[in-house]
Amino acid sequence: MILELSVGAGLVAAAAYAFRALKRSGELEDREEPDESPPKTPEPDAPPPKPVRTGPRGLRVGDVLLYADDELWLAGCLEVWEEGFVARAFATPGSGRAAWVLQLDPAGEELAFGDVTDAVPGGAVPAELPVGGLRLRLKKRGQATVRREGDGLPFASDVAEYILLRGPGGKALLVLDFDTGDRLAILGDGVGRELLELLPGGG
Secondary structure (H helix, E strand, C coil), X not given: CHHHHHHHHHHHHHHHHHHHHHHHHHHHHHCCCCCCCCCCCCCCCCXXXXXXXXXXCCCCCCCEEEECCEEEECCEEEEEECXXXXXXXEECCCCCCCCEEEECCCCCCCEEEEEECCCCCCCCCCCEEXXXXXXEEEEEEEEEEEEEEECCCCCXXXXXXXXXXXXXXXXXXXXXXXXXXXXXXXXXXXXXXXXXXXXXXXX
16 A cells, blocks of 8 residues: 555656646747847938929029010029018020019019119118109018029129019019118019910029
8 A cells, every 4th residue: 555655656746747847848938039130230311302392483593484586584583582582583684675584473473574773762762653654662671681593693792671662564663772782773564474485494
């Protein structure tokens, strides 16, 4: 009897040992091996996308306007900006029709063909001014940043006092008083956008 109990106890102990061994080996199999591979080098950032122009195109330096039998090449631009678009004045060398094209709205739908004028008296420009039998009235006035681009432009500093007067028939007068003391006054006659053909040349 004692011998049978001893044998039985030995079998139970052996079975328990075998069970523990199997369980331990299963735990080892379930345990993930540490990743000893070298860390991945992050890929270099892709170059930023090229900015896309938004909003109306308007006119640009290099464009050509076809009007009747004339071609007006927009060689240079003075862009007047005061917390938003004010105007662009494009120099058009070689044109027999106008020395300047004024763009009076961002989309380039309101245009005037003009030339430099001496009809503006010295000193501060009044809010109303008779020119050529027409009375021009104040549209905008302030201090602006002036950006130069292209060729055929007179000297212009980066800051100017400006005044824009408008009159009947699309008449427009843009006066720029630069902080260097120079003045540029352009008087233009409105021209219907439907009468013009645009040959894009700007970037």
